[in-house]
Amino acid sequence: MFKRMPDVQPRLADDVYEQILSAIVNGQIAPGDRLIQEKIAAEINISRTPVREALLRLEREGILELSGRKGFSIRQISEEEVRDIYGVREAIEGYGAYWVAANRTDARIQAIAEKVAEERALKEHDMQAEFRINRDIHRTIVAQTGNKALLDMFDSIWGRGISQWLFAATRTNQTPPDPDVHDKLLGVIKNGTPAEAQAAMIEHVRDGLGMQIKGLKE
Amino acid sequence: MFKRMPDVQPRLADDVYEQILSAIVNGQIAPGDRLIQEKIAAEINISRTPVREALLRLEREGILELSGRKGFSIRQISEEEVRDIYGVREAIEGYGAYWVAANRTDARIQAIAEKVAEERALKEHDMQAEFRINRDIHRTIVAQTGNKALLDMFDSIWGRGISQWLFAATRTNQTPPDPDVHDKLLGVIKNGTPAEAQAAMIEHVRDGLGMQIKGLKE
DNA sequence: TTTTTGTACGGTGTATACAGTATACATGGT
DNA sequence: ACCATGTATACTGTATACACCGTACAAAAA
Incomplete structure (x- = not known):
């Protein structure tokens, strides 16, 4: 009181x-x-x-x-730095996906699924909203580990990319906001082995890097 | 001029x-x-x-x-936090070991070998010196990736453990300063597949966690 | 013009001053 | 002795003041 x-x-x-x-x-x-x-x-x-x-x-x-x-x-970051950042993302988020698949729980899968659903439900397709929901999905996956230090690293590394991400995204706004990609990723986390989940996440991150670099080059 | x-x-x-x-x-x-x-x-x-x-x-x-x-x-950190920290280390340093094994170079292996040799040459076995050389070895491995962001993460996560590490190490100072462990790790990085290098690193980190927890419990 | 030199300004980095509040201690009542 | 209350102290957090230096611009020299 x-x-x-x-x-x-x-x-x-x-x-x-x-x-x-x-x-x-x-x-x-x-x-x-x-x-x-x-x-x-x-x-x-x-x-x-x-x-x-x-x-x-x-x-x-x-x-x-x-x-x-x-x-x-x-801060303007170079292409090399973007690659570095995505490398770190592979390490952290790959680990996260592995962990979640290794310690699967309905609640954990559900939490991620909800975020993916949010993305699908998204109406306004401005870059900021896209950025936020995309980050939220990835963040939620990592958050399921319950590892606070890992989540700190996640936030730290994502912070660095912000402006660059938005910038590149604005350029190559042909970028389709495909929630299918995340659905697929979730599917592997839900049904695959931990190693498969990790591999799927790493591949997904690599795809993101490709987009990013493409946007940077134009 | x-x-x-x-x-x-x-x-x-x-x-x-x-x-x-x-x-x-x-x-x-x-x-x-x-x-x-x-x-x-x-x-x-x-x-x-x-x-x-x-x-x-x-x-x-x-x-x-x-x-x-x-x-x-x-800051005094809980056992859970120690576990979290070591989880992050698995992610980052495992990735680093994988990368180095996947992009093997004489120079890179050499750089790591030098640090391991330093450990072996170490005369004074106070905890601080042990801590520093141990960290240097691990840091050098990660540094070989050339990924500055990754190295930042490494420094960040190692910073958190400092006091705890020293504290635990002081307690369980039966901890033998065995450079053999690092030699073995280096061997896998040098000759194994990337996946094997990663696994070896993760196992090595897990061993460290075991020590840490043991020191904390007493 | 073009280039140099002077000068005011803008902005950070550091020092100091002020406000507020938890902590510690002392004081007095029981 | 013990507890409650008052009071001083010790910190942090914020505001302000000062010093320094690069930048920009203007004026003077070429």
């Missing part, structure tokens, strides 16, 4: 972090835009300190970069 | 970060010790700001935690 005090006092920096990140995902901040500490601080009526903390965190996560004294901006 | 200006001006926070981290690895900071921003700042004659940035980063990386208003301290 009387409401419990939270263990750790909230930090403005966390808010700012969330706001900036979702602004990137929503396309309100584009590559090339300059993020100035004081500007942001003034805009939301707080001081530079928490804003700075948020920006530094985003920098460390590879999402932003600091260009000399011209402020922060979305 | 005339020396080049570094692209980005150095930050005191990075120094502080390194210092605190190595102080942890060297055992100068033990679990339970309280890290107070002002104290640290005074000790190295800088202001609280960069110290705070370093501490926040260490907190985000799961190495430190903030306990109310009692300052930061080394």
Whole structure:
């Protein structure tokens, strides 16, 4: 009763972090835009300190970069880095698929199936929505392992690709939003051996890399 | 000529970060010790700001935690978290071993062999030295992929275990520093199929987990 | 014009100052 | 002795102030 005090006092920096990140995902901040500490601080009526903390965190996560004294901006990543990121995804998500297939449960399969259904039900096909649901599906698979550290890695590696993903996706928007692909993947996780599930996931990720590179090259 | 200006001006926070981290690895900071921003700042004659940035980063990386208003301290992790960490290691390092075996090169094998030799040559068997060389071996394997993102993940996940590892190792210091284990692993990477290399690495990591848990339980 | 030099400005990094709150300790009542 | 209450202290989090330096632009020299 009387409401419990939270263990750790909230930090403005966390808010700012969330706001900036979702602004990137929503396309309100584009590559090339300059993020100035004081500007942001003034805009939301707080001081530079928490804003700075948020920006530094985003920098460390590879999402932003600091260009000399011209402020922060979305980091442009090279093709090699994209390949690297997808390599990590193979490692993490492949492991996740393996684990889920090895520790199969109705509840776990169900959780994933729900996300896939969400994708199928998706009406608006803007890139941001596509991105989110796609990430959610993959994230849900990894989340089924119950391994928090693994999920952290997942979030970390997906954070890096954000802007690039959206950029490439916008270019090659012939990209069909085929939920069939995910259905197939789910099928293997549901019925295949762990090794098969892992292989299917890795192949699926590789396909994504192909798209990405194609979008980058044009 | 005339020396080049570094692209980005150095930050005191990075120094502080390194210092605190190595102080942890060297055992100068033990679990339970309280890290107070002002104290640290005074000790190295800088202001609280960069110290705070370093501490926040260490907190985000799961190495430190903030306990109310009692300052930061080394984060104690549960057995479940240890298991999680080792799961991630299986994913990342298993992938690394697979990759190296699949893209075998004399130079790559050599680089790893050198580290293993270093371990064998090790004279002082204090826990910190053991920890470092062990990590270096594993890190070198992953590094051979040339995948920077993967290496980041490696560093990230190893950072979390530091204190726990040292703690457990100190307890069960019957732990023999057997370089044979790593030699065997290297052998599989050198001569086996990629799948075999991956399996060997995963098994090796699992053995490590066993030790860790044992040390934790006592 | 073109190039150099000066200068104001913009932006980060660091230091300091302020506010708020949990913790610790002391004090007094029982 | 023990518990409750008050009060000081010790931290963190946030705001503000200062220092420094690269950039941009303007003015002067060629």
